[in-house]
Amino acid sequence: MTITEPGVEENANAVPTPDNNLNDQKPTGFGRMLRKEDPRLVRGLGQFCDDVELPGMLHLAILRSPMAHARIVSIDKTAAEAHPKVKAVITGADLAAQNLAWMPTLSNDVQAVLATDKVRFQHQEVAFVVAEDRYSARDALELIDVEYEWIDPVIDVRKALDADAPIIRDDLEGKTNNHCFEWEAGDKDATDAVFADAAENGIIVTEDIVYPRVHPAPMETCGCVADVERVSGKLTLWSTTQAPHAHRTVYALVAGLPEHKIRIIAPDIGGGFGNKVPIYPGYVCAIVASLVIGKPVKWMEDRTENLVSTGFARDYIMRGEIAATKDGKIRAIRTNVLADHGAFNGTAAPVKYPAGFFGVFTGSYDIEAAHAHMDAVYTNKAPGGVAYACSFRITEAVYLIERMVDVLAYDLEMDPAELRLKNFIQPEQFPYMSKTGWLYDSGDYEPAMRKAMDMIGYDELRKEQADKRERGELMGIGIAFFTEAVGAGPRKDMDILGLGMADGCELRVHPTGKAVVRLSVKTQGQGHETTFAQIVAEEIGIPPEDIDVVHGDTDNTPFGLGTYGSRSTPVSGAAAALVARKVRDKAQIIASGMLEASVADIEYEAGTFRVKGDPEKSVTIQDIAMKAHGAGDLPEGLEGGLEAQICYNPENLTYPFGAYICVVDIDSGTAEVKVRRFVAVDDCGTQINPMIIEGQVHGGLTDGVGMALMEMISFDDEGNCLSGSLMDYLIPTAMEVPDWETGHTVTPSPHHPIGAKGIGESATVGSPPAVVNAVVDALKPYGIRHADMPLTPSRVWETMQGNHTPPI
């Protein structure tokens, strides 16, 4: 086992050139290794969902509601059915007759597959057409005549709980308002007591902070191909899913299909970011269509459908409060949140965590008390909530605390770096129980913070800023320090629809010493086929090139909950390491027989088993593999073969952290924000492949700049979605982001078998507050203490004029 010392710098991120070779040269294990996925993907030979082509395959298109809230008076589908290439036209009433019009969401709510009574958000699914080709299916949608009766929509989330607000969820028995759920964390009385004391003897800062609705918008939209085999009744579903096993179980529950007659195949996935966790009506429609027609049916969204109807992210209106001493010691944090969940509660979070892991809003600071209260409401907008690499709402939590710390720094006239350093949880306090009940596994925050400040040249930048301010130029430096809680999660209190959040892993070593490892998680670009081969290689000494990683096929992999919330390495990565150790233990017994020594006298190193004190006597894992499958006796009581399977239940989450510093320049004439530099120092514990880790961080930083400066899903008063294309929903290109600068520290997780923590979402969580803090810092000469995302030129300009308004 390799665990590096905390705080030790390794594998500095250098840029590859044709003249250097940065790849790790050792035959097995951790280090920079080129990805096993890439040779097929750079040739255009990946197989994504829309690339699946089956004989006789039909195409499905969905008719969506033009209104946000309306009763369906009638649907006339006769003209569509008469289209020569149309095979079926199905409405909500048709599904209702089969008891399939509604399906459970991942939050124990229900969602309409096709609307029966009324539509509850613009672009909700109303009917579908199956036709011979994709163009004809779309043509026939135009031939369906739906009569709607307008109902006033609930669009302003602040008015959703008004007594006279129209009731959106009248499908729920006894529902008399638009309240979705209430949630609380921490100790209200203790928190209020600290605030009362601070009002007398210290300082209290309060700010209203909006995290607007955004969308993951993966480059590949959602879709599937459903194929029900006529005789056996077996359904094969090629699907854009991050969680194939969880989906299989839900389909069994929804459609009443026996679970062993369902095979979910998640082929290559063109980005997920949480957008491909929920089950969308389109998937169910394609399954129904294939069942009814008896042919394979493909459904692929277009970009508009993806943006307007699938899982959005955020949409939190937060009031943050900090109580502190006058010299900057943070004592308590308090927040009240209004959460917009859209028309159905489609959040994909563990059942006991309706607000996800927002409870870690106390951040990286050692405080006396904390309390959060949240009301979640229904509105006439698309469902969703947990997506876009948010680590189950930690994006919102980190944004709140890191914005609030800067607000406190502003009022105290303290340097925001100094304020953070003064309040960090100290290394000797780990494991640290937060005031909202989260057990932080390990951390050493100051070295990461100092490293980021050194890398960016913090003191020099502050001097430059002072000079520029004298000249009237706008330059800002923004800091964010985050702690995440990832790797859901311990099955004692984490499940989705009753499914414990554990992950299985199976390892088979073939007679010639090559191996196959089967995972329950699924890459959407993270590089599982490489990383997991490296984990197994590190444990049993078979080179990663000789290990095939199988994933994304429920018929060929063990059960587990899939890839989201940065859980693959913390949960499935642990499973891979432990299953390899199980195989290694058996290999050691076989080695003892081969070497005629007792098991206790065999020592293992990098794929070779030796007799202690007699290093000449050794066998390799490859020798053992042949022996395990070959002729001749094995040690008594041992079965042949060399394979194992486990199901890993994590004892805790892992808590990666990082220090991010952003430098922006703002054109005072146009109010355009330019991100000049961004330094990210991350600590995800033991690093498996630093190249892949760096890539994960880069992507998240870009998302963060997008959210902070450009992205927002907005609506007009009637509930029309105004962000239904990539012309209206702006995503960063190479022009809007700088060349990223990354560094790291290494503080292993004490409970993870290899000391690794999740990294997939760290940068998405940490970067938005860094960028916003930089912009607000730049605007300090205007007396600005807070400004809400997205900080587009027009919104920055309004802020400079003293006319800042929340985006919603």
Added chain:
Amino acid sequence: MNINGDEVTRDIEPRTLLVHHIRDNLGLTGTHWGCDTSNCGTCVVWVDEEPVKSCTTLAAMAGGHDVRTVEGMETDGVLDTVQEGFIQCHGLQCGFCTPGMMMTARALLDRNPDPTEAEIREAISGQICRCTGYSTIVRSIQWAAKKEQETPVEVSAS
């Protein structure tokens, strides 16, 4: 049209988009369909050596022209240096935008063998990658540029 060196003739609906023609009719699925509005660039192919967005090009407009897709980048089993650069520099993650990015990168290097970082960023600015954050894509293209300068490419008589 001529696609990756092969002459193909098909009867198609006049409204067929080039991206759908390439994918559905010709079975070359390396070119992807991403946005319908020319914003994301995952559908970029070459028409007569000019990168175009095939989601907003009618297939009929490419009739009689030379179309090149990602499947045409590899020559006799040898990867184009741009493809090699993307592997070496981790220029891709999910791989969905990658074919379009590489087609644009190849076109850039054919016109400007030694581009600056700013020129590379501008060249790919009509395309979106959600995974990489672009730095590694820039490095990939720089890698290829350097490799090609160090290894003179033989120009064939054809």
